[in-house]
Amino acid sequence: xxxxxxxxxxxxxxxxxxxxxxxxxxxxxxxxxxxxxxxxxxxxxxxxxxxxxxxxxxxxxxxxxxxxxxxxxxxxxxxxxxxxxxxxxxxxxxxxxxxxxxxxxxxxxxxxxxxxxxxxxxxxxxxxxxxxxxxxxxxxxxxxxxxxxxxxxxxxxxxxxxxxxxxxxxxxxxxxxxxxxxxxxxxxxxxxxxxxxxxxxxxxxxxxxxxxxxxxxxxxxxxxxxxxxxxxxxxxxxxxxxxxxxxxxxxxxxxxxxxxxxxxxxxxxxxxxxxxxxxxxxxxxxxxxxxxxxxxxxxxxxxxxxxxxxxxxxxxxxxxxxxxxxxxxxxxxxxxxxxxxxxxxxxxxxxxxxxxxxxxxxxxxxxxxxxxxxxxxxxxxxxxxxxxxxxxxxxxxxxxxxxxxxxxxxxxxxxxxxxxxxxxxxxxxxxxxxxxxxxxxxxxxxxxxxxxxxxxxxxxxxxxxxxxxxxxxxxxxxxxxxxxxxxxxxxxxxxxxxxxxxxxxxxxxxxxxxxxxxxxxxxxxxxxxxxxxxxxxxxxxxxxxxxxxxxxxxxxx
Numbered sequence: 001x002x003x004x005x006x007x008x009x010x011x012x013x014x015x016x017x018x019x020x021x022x023x024x025x026x027x028x029x030x031x032x033x034x035x036x037x038x039x040x041x042x043x044x045x046x047x048x049x050x051x052x053x054x055x056x057x058x059x060x061x062x063x064x065x066x067x068x069x070x071x072x073x074x075x076x077x078x079x080x081x082x083x084x085x086x087x088x089x090x091x092x093x094x095x096x097x098x099x100x101x102x103x104x105x106x107x108x109x110x111x112x113x114x115x116x117x118x119x120x121x122x123x124x125x126x127x128x129x130x131x132x133x134x135x136x137x138x139x140x141x142x143x144x145x146x147x148x149x150x151x152x153x154x155x156x157x158x159x160x161x162x163x164x165x166x167x168x169x170x171x172x173x174x175x176x177x178x179x180x181x182x183x184x185x186x187x188x189x190x191x192x193x194x195x196x197x198x199x200x201x202x203x204x205x206x207x208x209x210x211x212x213x214x215x216x217x218x219x220x221x222x223x224x225x226x227x228x229x230x231x232x233x234x235x236x237x238x239x240x241x242x243x244x245x246x247x248x249x250x251x252x253x254x255x256x257x258x259x260x261x262x263x264x265x266x267x268x269x270x271x272x273x274x275x276x277x278x279x280x281x282x283x284x285x286x287x288x289x290x291x292x293x294x295x296x297x298x299x300x301x302x303x304x305x306x307x308x309x310x311x312x313x314x315x316x317x318x319x320x321x322x323x324x325x326x327x328x329x330x331x332x333x334x335x336x337x338x339x340x341x342x343x344x345x346x347x348x349x350x351x352x353x354x355x356x357x358x359x360x361x362x363x364x365x366x367x368x369x370x371x372x373x374x375x376x377x378x379x380x381x382x383x384x385x386x387x388x389x390x391x392x393x394x395x396x397x398x399x400x401x402x403x404x405x406x407x408x409x410x411x412x413x414x415x416x417x418x419x420x421x422x423x424x425x426x427x428x429x430x431x432x433x434x435x436x437x438x439x440x441x442x443x444x445x446x447x448x449x450x451x452x453x454x455x456x457x458x459x460x461x462x463x464x465x466x467x468x469x470x471x472x473x474x475x476x477x478x479x480x481x482x483x484x485x486x487x488x489x490x491x492x493x494x495x496x497x498x499x500x501x502x503x504x505x506x507x508x509x510x511x512x513x514x515x516x517x518x519x520x521x522x523x524x525x526x527x528x529x530x531x532x533x534x535x536x537x538x539x540x541x542x543x544x545x546x547x548x549x550x551x552x553x554x555x556x557x
Contacts, residue, residue: 031408031417031426032518035510036446048443051433058436059413062340062390069164069414070387071278071341072289073328074406076127077296077321078120078173078199080347080382081365085317086110090365095309096318100326101384104345108386109395109435115402115447115459116349118378119371120175120198122450123348123403124293128156128176128187130407130420130428134453137523142177144197144204144240144528145542149177150187151524155421157407159188161289164416169277170194171270172293178240179524180531185246191277193245193255193270195295201242202298203357205260213299213357239538241529242266251533260300267294271324275331282335287414292328293348294321299357311361313351329386339389342413342435344406346383353377368488374449374456374466375489390436397434399442400459404428409435425518448511453520455511458504463497464489465504478504 041048063069083090085098086105117123121141122133128150133139136154150156158168170184174194177183184192195201208214209223217236218224243266246252255269256262274292281288297316307314325345332338351362353370362370369375383401385391408428411417420426434442449457449464457466464481480497481489529539 030422031420032422032424033429034425034427034448035514036507037429037444040443040445044443048433051437051441055432055436058390059432066337066340068285068287068340069166070390071281071287071337072161072410072413073278073332073341073343074127074289074291074293074410075321075325075328075343075345076124076291076293076348077317077346078348079296079313079350079352079362079371080317081351081363081370081377082112082367082380082382083365084351085322085382086384094314094363094365096307096314098317098322100322100329101345101382103329104325104343104384104386107388107393108343108384108391109397109438111346111383111385111401112396112398113400114346114381114383115379115400116347116381117403118349118373118449118451120173120348124174124176125150125154126427127348127403127406128158129154130157130404130426131424132404132427132448132450134450134455135425135427135518135520137521138176139450139452140523142175142197143200144178144237146178146197147528148523148525149179149182149196151521152181152186153521154187156187156189157410158184158289158291160407160411160416160419161414162188162190163419164414165287166414166416167277167281167284167286167288169273169288169290170293171273171277171290172267173198173295174293178528179526180252180529181524181526183244183246183252183531185248185250185252186531189248191245191247191273193243193266193273195243195266196241199295199297199299201258202260202263202295202300204258205263207260207300211300239529239536239540239542241532241535241539244532251531253534254532254536254539260298263295264298267296267320267324270294271327275327278328278331279335282337289410289414292324294324296321299360301359309361312357312359313361339387342385342387342390344383344385346403347381348403349381350378366487368490372451374451376464376483376487379447379449385435387435392438395438397439397442399431399434399440400444400447401431401434401442402427402429402444402447405431405444425514446507455508458507458511459483460500460503460507463500463504465500466492467508 085101088102091097117126117133119141122139125133125136125138168189170189170192175198178196184194203214209218241254242258243255244252245255297312301312307318332341349371351370364377367376369377404427408430412430412432429443445461447459462483466479479492527543
């Protein structure tokens with residue numbers, strides 16, 4: 001069941017809108033967006049309304065043809081620069097190829113300005129909830145043992161689409177927590193095979209220990225000399241699970257174990273289940289939403305190379321992610337539902353260029369920075385969409401989109417907007433017009449860029465303002481970058497951009513003001529890996545008293 005039903009805009013929101021000089025009529029179906037949306041909506045409302053009528057007619061005609069709303073396939077992998085895939089000339093210069101992703105770009109849309117959060121867990125939370133990660137309390141990257149995750153009170157796109165009759169499934173890298181309320185089958189998915197953490201666990205085994213890729217982890221493996229000075233048995237993680245599976249309303253089960261042998265089987269199993277899920281739902285004539293978010297690669301390289309690049313990243317894209325995208329397209333064609341299925345494929349954030357494992361091979365391609373940064377290289381990603389008959393082929397779309405927009409857009413396509421909760425800010429904007437009408441039909445010209453829970457930059461149109469207090473006073477205030485003239489963000493400007501100063505000040509202040517009424521969620525914490533029916537003894541031990549989590553200060557004397 002959906003956790004919170006939609007309700008009209010509150011009086012306080014209407015007051016806030018009035019203070020911004022924007023008039024927006026409250027409606028039972030009105031989502032609560034951030035203040036900046038209403039500023040641009042007031043100036044474009046008539047055009048958008050006319051466009052929405054045309055879009056609704058297109059979707060109704062499709063529904064009548066197939067007897068159900070469109071299927072949605074969302075493929076999202078790790079850490080890829082804009083240009084690394086989908087633009088063959090750049091891939092050629094990088095020494096590898098992704099022909100199936102290139103074909104998506106040729107037969108659908110290549111987005112040039114898709115924004116994400118700047119690292120894995122925040123990005124995945126934003127995609128699932130349609131909200132900036134700072135709002136949901138999932139702004140830190142999770143590692144074992146985390147004891148936290150996506151709050152049960154958050155509402156995911158799986159829950160929203162389930163309310164509209166969709167079958168939903170998740171397969172791959174979840175990375176949204178190791179607590180029971182965060183598991184995907186407890187967050188609206190009918191079925192799931194998922195990893196609660198990231199690819200670092202590919203090194204957490206005897207192979208990784210033996211080559212010093214994970215140092216001092218395998219204390220009980222017989223590989224290490226016993227440390228006579230060790231006093232704390234909880235200093236390194238024990239009892240964690242690498243992969244789990246579950247179905248809605250049931251407890252989870254461990255899938256495989258924590259060995260490298262099990263790790264390299266996760267993506268093949270997730271791919272197999274993705275195709276089977278699509279086949280089952282199509283046979284049942286039920287609309288489906290499936291998120292396939294692969295692990296991409298192991299940090300332990302495969303000896304045989306298939307690319308000139310030969311890096312861990314390039315081999316993973318060339319041998320794993322790209323071929324499966326081709327299989328998805330082939331299967332949709334074989335089932336005769338390509339025209340009733342939207343496929344979105346994208347990266348979750350920029351490349352891991354800071355302290356990567358040896359041989360990873362991720363680089364800054366066009367934009368400065370990478371994973372963890374507020375620079376464009378950390379938050380601007382490769383992204384594509386294909387939908388034959390609905391999306392015109394060969395498009396290059398320059399409109400700004402944010403990954404949270406997929407949440408609201410998927411809900412619109414699935415006829416599920418009424419299932420989106422009305423008690424919180426939804427950052428995602430309905431971008432159906434950008435999908436179906438193409439370039440210059442987007443409905444976003446702004447973005448808020450967070451590092452953790454800190455607002456590090458604001459972007460309005462092509463101008464980025466970095467808030468210098470985050471740079472420890474390294475640059476004078478204010479600091480502006482023109483993202484068209486300075487893609488590497490190496491030439492901060494002041495005097496010739498001061499006319500943007502007041503606009504960015506107001507944009508930032510409106511955003512912060514609305515948090516007083518709709519505050520960010522405090523991160524949730526609980527004991528890890530409860531709700532696992534076949535938990536090993538070491539895992540069960542985590543459910544008891546945990547000296548590393550449960551230490552309380554002594555009472556004052």
